[in-house]
Amino acid sequence: MRAGRDERAHVRGAQRGSVSDLEALFRTHWPRAYRAAYLVTHDAAAAEDIAQESFLAAIRALDSFDRRRPFGPWLHRIVVNRAIDWSRARRLRSEVELVDSIPAANPAAPPGGDTLAALARLSPEHRAVVVMRYVLEFTPGEIAEALDLPRGTINSRLRRGLDALGCEL
Amino acid sequence: MRLELESIEIPGEHDSRERTWRVLESAFAERQPVPRASHWPRVGAIAVAVAALFAAALSPPGRAVLDEVREVVGVERAQPALFSLPTQGRLLVASNAGIWVVQEDGSKRLLGNYREASWSPFGRFVVAAKQNELATLEPDGDVRWTLSRPDVRSPRWSGTETDTRIAYVDRTGLRIVAGDGTDDRLLVPGFRGALAWKPGRPFTLAYASTSHVVVRDVDSGRVLWRAARHPASATIRAEWSASGKRLLVVSASSLVVYDARGSTPLNSGPGMEPIESAALASTGRAVAFVQAAKQLSSLWTIPRIRPDANAARRLFSGSGRFGQVAWAPDAEWLVLSWPAADQWVFVRADGKRIRAISNVSEQFRSRTFPRVEDWCCAP
Numbered sequence: 094m095r096a097g098r099d100e101r102a103h104v105r106g107a108q109r110g111s112v113s114d115l116e117a118l119f120r121t122h123w124p125r126a127y128r129a130a131y132l133v134t135h136d137a138a139a140a141e142d143i144a145q146e147s148f149l150a151a152i153r154a155l156d157s158f159d160r161r162r163p164f165g166p167w168l169h170r171i172v173v174n175r176a177i178d179w180s181r182a183r184r185l186r187s188e189v190e191l192v193d194s195i196p197a198a199n200p201a202a203p204p205g206g207d208t209l210a211a212l213a214r215l216s217p218e219h220r221a222v223v224v225m226r227y228v229l230e231f232t233p234g235e236i237a238e239a240l241d242l243p244r245g246t247i248n249s250r251l252r253r254g255l256d257a258l259g260c261e262l
Numbered sequence: 263m264r265l266e267l268e269s270i271e272i273p274g275e276h277d278s279r280e281r282t283w284r285v286l287e288s289a290f291a292e293r294q295p296v297p298r299a300s301h302w303p304r305v306g307a308i309a310v311a312v313a314a315l316f317a318a319a320l321s322p323p324g325r326a327v328l329d330e331v332r333e334v335v336g337v338e339r340a341q342p343a344l345f346s347l348p349t350q351g352r353l354l355v356a357s358n359a360g361i362w363v364v365q366e367d368g369s370k371r372l373l374g375n376y377r378e379a380s381w382s383p384f385g386r387f388v389v390a391a392k393q394n395e396l397a398t399l400e401p402d403g404d405v406r407w408t409l410s411r412p413d414v415r416s417p418r419w420s421g422t423e424t425d426t427r428i429a430y431v432d433r434t435g436l437r438i439v440a441g442d443g444t445d446d447r448l449l450v451p452g453f454r455g456a457l458a459w460k461p462g463r464p465f466t467l468a469y470a471s472t473s474h475v476v477v478r479d480v481d482s483g484r485v486l487w488r489a490a491r492h493p494a495s496a497t498i499r500a501e502w503s504a505s506g507k508r509l510l511v512v513s514a515s516s517l518v519v520y521d522a523r524g525s526t527p528l529n530s531g532p533g534m535e536p537i538e539s540a541a542l543a544s545t546g547r548a549v550a551f552v553q554a555a556k557q558l559s560s561l562w563t564i565p566r567i568r569p570d571a572n573a574a575r576r577l578f579s580g581s582g583r584f585g586q587v588a589w590a591p592d593a594e595w596l597v598l599s600w601p602a603a604d605q606w607v608f609v610r611a612d613g614k615r616i617r618a619i620s621n622v623s624e625q626f627r628s629r630t631f632p633r634v635e636d637w638c639c640a641p
Binding site: 107112115116119123124127128131132137138139140141142144145148149152208209212223224227228255258 | 263264266267268269270272273274275278279281282283285286287289290291614
């Protein structure tokens with residue numbers, strides 16, 4: 094409850110031009126926004142772009158933002174939709190990937206590498222639902238609304254995503 | 263599951279956060295907060311919200327937001343029309359209907375029934391060619407002067423704010439005329455090939471035939487530099503960097519950059535497919551080129567000019583034959599012609615963004631695919 098009041102105060106402050114309030118909003122919501130974008134796109138540069146552009150869009154729309162609404166879900170919804178669009182576009186033009194002609198050395202497996210690899214084998218749509226549910230803590234109803242999909246579709250994607258991850262892990 | 267997902271280590275997370283904060287802080291500093299009224303009537307509030315949406319869509323930042331939304335969908339969901347250019351500048355476009363000037367906001371003006379054109383220095387005027395006429399025009403289409411010559415092509419304009427020259431090719435060879443239409447004369451009899459002015463003064467022209475590249479002071483007639491081309495091949499294009507320190511000469515089989523260190527042949531990527539077109543960024547640091555194969559064409563860049571194959575990066579590929587590529591004046595974006603798709607594809611130089619425009623032929627009233635002649639500076 095207190096967190097919600099603080100957030101509304103930060104939004105109000107940012108609307109009035111307070112940099113410290115904006116920074117408080119940014120520091121609170123960046124980690125999840127960036128993580129969500131990365132887990133959907135599996136591309137750190139794209140995740141940075143997506144999260145950054147989403148925050149910029151939020152700044153541009155700040156004056157018209159309804160302070161009664163929570164800021165985080167609104168921002169995360171933009172992030173996830175952009176990440177899905179980016180992943181779809183990459184899939185559609187899979188041959189147009191930027192090719193680094195100097196191959197990178199094989200890195201050691203990072204923490205969480207198995208989960209990441211398992212997640213990568215899901216479609217972007219399934220990844221997005223899993224990420225929204227377990228990273229951004231949306232309810233299935235909120236996911237359905239954010240992605241403009243029937244709730245049954247969300248439940249089914251969630252189930253199939255978790256099954257696939259369970260098998261992989 | 264939550265713990266699993268939160269335990270995943272993301273590379274560069276801290277740096278990424280701090281970079282983004284700097285960007286946001288800067289963007290926020292430029293923002294003008296809007297005073298908020300507390301008790302507006304509902305109808306008034308709705309009207310203001312609608313107005314705000316329109317204002318947001320029409321303002322540059324709003325435009326950018328809308329553009330970003332379009333950009334992420336890629337070529338499969340291209341814009342149905344050219345609503346705006348992705349960066350500053352104006353295009354000259356050649357279609358069956360003639361030469362068009364396209365402004366940054368997407369508005370277009372047909373200059374007349376010419377078949378080739380290029381900008382004057384600083385983008386103040388346009389020099390255009392039709393079958394038997396060379397003409398200079400204002401960007402609004404007003405003709406300043408014309409010169410009747412047989413089979414005119416490749417008009418190029420150079421100079422300073424007070425003194426300019428135009429080079430062009432006709433049936434007699436490579437010719438030079440002053441910017442006011444006087445003193446027309448033959449410089450290189452029988453010339454066929456590509457030409458490019460070195461920016462600024464003195465009036466230095468590079469011209470490349472099948473066998474040679476020559477750099478010449480056109481007022482004195484003195485040849486400043488000359489190199490043989492090995493192997494000899496027809497030149498598609500010659501282009502100087504904005505600084506005049508680098509010259510790119512392109513043929514179907516080679517890309518060669520000349521500078522003070524000599525010539526640098528650039529390896530044009532895997533397979534060595536024929537080069538359809540190429541362009542040098544105004545910075546002189548990067549080259550973009552199109553390779554066309556039977557099934558697949560690719561747009562490549564060499565972000566830092568160096569001769570080895572590893573220098574080339576593929577930015578974009580697609581089915582069918584691509585046409586020409588041109589750099590934006592700021593070297594941040596490229597425009598690629600894709601006639602098979604009837605699309606222009608704007609590609610950011612780092613490959614991170616793509617914006618495609620459909621129905622290009624129809625927009626320029628053309629039976630054949632319109633050609634981007636030149637992307638010049640903002641007015």
